[in-house]
Amino acid sequence: MVINHIGFIMDGNRRLARRFKFNPTKGHELGAEKLKQVLEWCRDAGIKEVTVYALSAENINRPKIEVDFLFNLFKKEFEAFKKDRRIFDNEVRINVIGDLSLLPDDVSLRMREIIKLTENHNKYIINFAIAYGGRDEIVMASKRIAKDVKKGLLAIDQINKEMFAEYLYLSSEPDLTVRTGGEIRTSNFLNYQSAYSEWFFIDKMWPEFEKEDFDDILIQFSKRKRRFGK
Ligand code: FPP
DSSP, X not given: OOOOEEEEEOOOHHHHHHHTTXXXXXXXXXXXXXXXXXXXXXXXXTOOEEEEEEEETGGGGSOHHHXXXXXXXXXXXXXXXXXXXXXXXXXXXXXEESOGGGSOHHHHHHHHHHHHHTTTOOSEEEEEEEEEOHHHHHHHHHHHHHHHHHTTSSOGGGOOHXXXXXXXXXXXXXXXXXXXXXXXXXXXXXXXTTTTOEEEEOSSOGGGOOHHHHHHHHHHHHHXXXXXXX
């Protein structure tokens, strides 16, 4: 079964750090390193699109010291992408989905730069969900649709599921979504897009996620019968 798009909820960074008596922020650093490995596994498996939950809109209310650490980590990572041959040699397009206005300007600027630099890449796509909330996204799309109706650009009868998706930050749908960290919930991630996603919940913390876990998920996915409600 072909996988075009996979989603990851990268949960458990702080719990892993605490287990080893590290500062919780160290968990996020390990998480960022793990993400780079996982992206290579996805590429090698021929998966064209990956969406990762890097910061929920709600996460922004965590203690300032942690949120500032994450903002700095994003800044550093997005700056490094500009010089990362892997992004250019593999023609990876980088998107950020979420409310960038919630981020400090120096962080969102780095994101806009890499989005622009990679906008014509078509081989692979990485969507970073940052300052993202699935319900916020649906509300945002509804408002944009209402505005277009008001302006006369759109008739109410033209609104359907496919065109609604075009108003979201992301219209493509993950074939499967993986959540590490042992919690069995979807936490406002791609609510609209994951309606028919196959979900996998893994007990390991995100930095502990290994290639054998990934391979096992791909095997399990290939055995699932996707019926899309039919
Ligand atoms: C959830 O674990 C993880 C986050 C809130 C941050 C995830 C961010 C990264 C992995 C870095 C992304 C890297 C780039 C390149 C943008 P948690 O803190 O909720 O862990 P817990 O469940 O143990 O508390």
